Amino acid sequence: MSARILDGKALSETIRDEIKSEVMLLKEKHGIVPGLAAILAGDNPASRIYVSKKAEACDQAGLHSETLTLPASTNQVELLDHIHRLNSDSRIHGILVQLPLPDHINENELLLSVSPEKDVDGFHPVNVGRMVIGKEKSFLPCTPLGIQTLLVRNGVETSGKHVVVIGRSNIVGKPMAIMMMQKAAGADATVTVCHSRTRNIADVIRLGDIVIAAMGKAQFVKADMIKPGAVVIDVGMNRIPDATKKSGTRLCGDVDYDAVKEVAGAITPVPGGVGPMTIAMLLSNTLKSAKNSL
Numbered sequence: 001m002s003a004r005i006l007d008g009k010a011l012s013e014t015i016r017d018e019i020k021s022e023v024m025l026l027k028e029k030h031g032i033v034p035g036l037a038a039i040l041a042g043d044n045p046a047s048r049i050y051v052s053k054k055a056e057a058c059d060q061a062g063l064h065s066e067t068l069t070l071p072a073s074t075n076q077v078e079l080l081d082h083i084h085r086l087n088s089d090s091r092i093h094g095i096l097v098q099l100p101l102p103d104h105i106n107e108n109e110l111l112l113s114v115s116p117e118k119d120v121d122g123f124h125p126v127n128v129g130r131m132v133i134g135k136e137k138s139f140l141p142c143t144p145l146g147i148q149t150l151l152v153r154n155g156v157e158t159s160g161k162h163v164v165v166i167g168r169s170n171i172v173g174k175p176m177a178i179m180m181m182q183k184a185a186g187a188d189a190t191v192t193v194c195h196s197r198t199r200n201i202a203d204v205i206r207l208g209d210i211v212i213a214a215m216g217k218a219q220f221v222k223a224d225m226i227k228p229g230a231v232v233i234d235v236g237m238n239r240i241p242d243a244t245k246k247s248g249t250r251l252c253g254d255v256d257y258d259a260v261k262e263v264a265g266a267i268t269p270v271p272g273g274v275g276p277m278t279i280a281m282l283l284s285n286t287l288k289s290a291k292n293s294l
């Protein structure tokens with residue numbers, strides 16, 4: 001039997017409508033419009049698309065948004081100056097530094113310079129620490145938060161379940177594992193993290209009641225790695241050759257979707273699964289930051 005499709009696009013639209021209503025209320029009651037500033041340094045084509053999608057989503061939901069598009073030659077001091085200015089700009093409640101940054105930039109120093117109270121990506125060590133401790137005040141990183149929200153709002157039980165996270169990045173794998181192990185609603189799971197050095201990785205993945213694939217390898221997760229009925233979340237965004245497309249390529253995830261959907265109980269598509277949820281969570285975190293500023 002074919003798996004239930006977890007439609008991130010549809011859910012993200014519902015959430016963005018909810019945010020739009022809250023943004024209107026905040027403006028009426030307190031005269032505040034939540035504002036997001038995105039910094040895009042360099043000419044990574046995927047980053048350009050992500051940032052323009054984020055700005056478009058802000059416009060639709062009534063948030064103020066600014067995008068700083070800077071050349072790849074921008075130096076560390078110039079980037080730090082922009083961040084310091086945005087930290088003290090009262091119209092801006094969220095600051096996002098799009099990753100990856102050009103090679104000559106010290107990413108850690110930049111992420112540290114963003115005020116933790118405006119760090120809507122949840123990348124500042126203060127927010128990472130708050131997340132690990134399980135403090136409500138933290139901004140949770142948008143992709144793991146989007147996945148958790150997708151599970152909860154689709155009624156997927158996580159308590160006591162075995163969640164297998166594939167990939168150990170700071171943006172997805174590590175925070176996802178921490179969030180799912182918390183003593184909290186939408187969590188309370190037993191978590192295993194596997195990665196490129198994991199032995200017998202197929203056997204480990206097969207233990208998962210919920211499998212979250214986030215290692216950036218096109219169609220790595222095959223049908224025989226999935227326990228029948230498991231929930232499969234695909235974070236991958238890979239371009240692969242496809243002669244039937246005008247561009248000669250198509251997007252695909254880290255999961256061999258057509259085969260895995262015949263084994264899984266539920267699955268996210270690519271595109272239309274995790275990606276739109278990430279953007280909705282960015283708006284949600286910016287709204288949260290604006291409310292915190294009251």
Ligand code: GUN
Pocket residue numbers: 096097098099100121142143171278
């Ligand atoms: N690059 C890939 N994913 C993300 C994200 O969630 N936030 C930022 N700032 N950069 C990214």
